[in-house]
Amino acid sequence: MTWDPTTIALALAALPALNGLVNLFLLRAPDGPAPAGTLVSILIPARDEAANIGACLEAALAQQGVDIEVVVMDDGSTDGTPDIVGAIAARDPRVRLIAAPPLPEGWSGKMHACAQLGAAACGTHLLFIDADVRLAPGAAAGLAGHAVGHGLGLVSAVPRQRIETIGEGLTVPIINLLLLGYLPGGGRAFTRLPGFAAGCGQMMMVARDAYAATGGHGAVRTTLHDGLKLTRLLRTRGWRTEMVAGADLAACRMYRGFGESWRGFLKNAREGMATPLGLPVWTVVLAGAHLWPFALLPAGAAWLALALVFALRAAVTLRSGEPAWTIVLHPAAVVVALAIQWTALARVLTGRKEGWKGRSYAAPEPS
Known part of the structure; x- marks a missing residue:
């Protein structure tokens, strides 16, 4: 085989297409009912979430098939967030509202709120969700049943992403593309290596014993990316973690418009691909597969490369x-x-x- 530019582009496109095909086949919805005695603590850190928190709580309280409690941490909100939560708590004793203490030095805000929520929770399983997540009625029971049935310390899923503007369409879909196209095993439990771990901070359930044994969010207190760091921590300590299909478990509108999407992903990128050693490699891998073939048209291999990457994107999008x-x-x-x-x-x-x-958060150390 001659490794000319079109062949290289085709190889770079074939790699994620093949990996994505395998991962889409492996990806499963959570299975198994929640066993008797399970209590799921649905834990919601909320900072200026008046536009979201009411609908989030109503969806959380509509859970079926498992006992729940809902604990909301008001993290210094300056809008009506605590008033909305307080009104719902007054009519439903399953809801508790607690206030975050001042943020200590060396903690990121969300990690501190989540750590406080974990300490306040009474459940056998801790389901951390963002305030913009809307759980389906069987989500808590399904995740808890899957965790117990498969011996998992952590189970997570990417909710179905609600995308309503072009700016969101240019940013949000990359999450699932990278997870399914480029992570070997797609975060399934058989990939035991910490480097192959994956989680989504929007919806992440941790067994109480695993959370306590590893130190939970307190052990990753400086991060802005608990979906990655907490999952890797658990695997490092010997706990099994798994990603499951999330489209039927919950929905979430992460951001509204391009500006908010840019700022949100920019914050998270600092602990992802954006490293001096990693990003040049990622640039070659992504640009070589998804952009370079356009420059090589009308070569037949370039058309094939584009067919593969668009087929991958279509399959991931629909799934x-x-x-x-x-x-x-x-x-x-x-x-x-x-x-x-x-x-x-x-x-x-x-x-x-x-x-x-x-x-504001200081830049992490370059690596």
């Missing part, structure tokens, strides 16, 4: 329950993703702080 119209944005979405990563790396290297909901 994830994301809007089909986002598929045509795929090349631009890859450009935006790489632009976010390089911007994040530049800010890390210059020590720039990122802000989110009124807090």
Whole structure:
């Protein structure tokens, strides 16, 4: 075989297509009922979430098949968040509202809120969700049953992402594309290595004994990316973790519009691909598969490469329950993703702080 540019582009496209095919086959919905005696603590850190928290709580309280409690941590909100939660708690004793103590030095805001929620919870299983997540009625029972039935310390899923603007369509779908196209095993439990771990901070259930034994969010207190760091921690300590299909478990609208999406992904990129050693490799891998073939047209191998990457994107999009119209944005979405990563790396290297909901976070150490 001659490794000319078109052949290299085809190989770079075939790698995620094959890996994605395997991962889509392996990806399963959670199975098994929650055993008797299970209590799921649904834990919600909330900072200025007046627009979301009411609907989030109503969906959480509609859970079926398992006993639940719902604990909301008001993390210094300046809007009506605590009033909305308090009104719901007054009519449903399963809801508790607690206030976050001042943020200690060396903690990120969400990790501190989650740690406080974990300490306040009474459940056998701790289901951490974001305030913009809307759980389906069987989500808590399904996740708990799957965790117990498969001996998992942590089980997580990416909710079905509600995407309503072009700006969101250019950013949000990259989550599932990277998870299913580029992570061997897609976060399933048989991939026991910590480096193959995956989780989604939007919806993550941890068994109480695993959480206590590993130190939970307190052990990853500086991170902004608990979906990755907490899952890797558990695997390092010998606990099994798994990603399951999330499209039928919950829905979430992460961001509203391009500006908010850019800022949110920029914050998270600092602990993901945006490293001095990793990002050049990721740029070659992503641009080589998803963008370079356009420059090599009309070569037959370039057409085949594009067919593979669009087939992958279409399969992931449909399986994830994301809007089909986002598929045509795929090349631009890859450009935006790489632009976010390089911007994040530049800010890390210059020590720039990122802000989110009124807090600033120092750049992590470059690695």
